[in-house]
Amino acid sequence: MEHFINKIKSSLDLTSEAEEFLYSISKEKTISKGEVLIRQGQTVKKTYFVSDGCLRSFCTDKSGKEHTLQFAIKDWWISDFIAIYNNELAKLTVECIKESKVIEFNASKLNNIYAQFPEFEAFQRKNLEQHVVSLHKRILNQLQLTARERYDLFVEQYKDIEQYTPNYHIASYLGITQQSLSRIRVERAKN
Amino acid sequence: MEHFINKIKSSLDLTSEAEEFLYSISKEKTISKGEVLIRQGQTVKKTYFVSDGCLRSFCTDKSGKEHTLQFAIKDWWISDFIAIYNNELAKLTVECIKESKVIEFNASKLNNIYAQFPEFEAFQRKNLEQHVVSLHKRILNQLQLTARERYDLFVEQYKDIEQYTPNYHIASYLGITQQSLSRIRVERAKN
DNA sequence: TAGTTTTCTTACCATAGGGTTATTTTTTTG
């Protein structure tokens, strides 16, 4: 939690009231591999900040195939933002990939922070701007890169994530099958 | 311009000072088909609000192929947000698809609006939240839908855009070739 | 450590979509 508070302090003047408020709407948790924090079809009441470890969000299509929207590592937020921002039921599942430490926030109380502590507005606006940037980049990559190129980029961006994430999760993030990824890895090892 | 101002007034209390500020940093323009508002490689100084018509943003890869990131119709914003939010040179080109009316904003002056008129913070935060939602949905669609399904959705979402947009632009948005889209259209006409 | 389960690889064939080029249709322009 201190790490989280320090991160915030590095971008804004955190009053002790605001700090107290953050504590009052959150809870530190240790999550073990395989635990599900948000389940498709249910109401989304929480947002998570990852202090350590790794989680992922994915949707499951009619045929049962999973499609990974996001991997969240240290210092990232994860939840079903489609559901939260539109007040809908979860279309995504959020699952823990390796033992992780998270800070669990009550999403609707967190949403009140802006009214009570307006200094969080600019902070969040900038976060969202960066989120938009990374999503734009991801879409452009999906449009113009081959599966191989996307995988190369992925490895670069997420470094050691491969060590604890099954390949089929990575494949489902890249938009290919496990078998295709396996082929790509073989090719890649040759060069 | 009045339409734009009214849209803002519907979500926040616009003081006359703020309204004046908006006028002072913007200019209404009529853009004709083919005109380029932002060019890949150049500094991005403007953001555009589309009052009427249609524009698109795209990137051009090494082989010269174009990939459409966004179509902007009435009431949407368009620019190279990757460049603006990260203070980089444009990786995108913004081009006018049919005669359009836009409001051109000086991007850096627009960015000062939050400091001068904090009531715009929450407004913009909500805009960005919705932007994130639509990007999340687009990525999930790209991961789980076939080209045919993505095209069906596109037609539904953009209705009459087909009447004035060449198919190869739509194809480049969907992540397929013009020829594939043509095939899909033939298939679709049969059913 | 043996047994079980999960994950990864391989091989097969199938298919969606790509690349090239030619032809037709539509749109634009003089």
Add this chain to the structure above:
DNA sequence: CAAAAAAATAACCCTATGGTAAGAAAACTA
């Protein structure tokens, strides 16, 4: 309205990726 340009379709074959299934390797678990 004719000519030119742009866009759409079609036909060809090609390739990347998918689906299925089986076996190998790795990771758990008792």
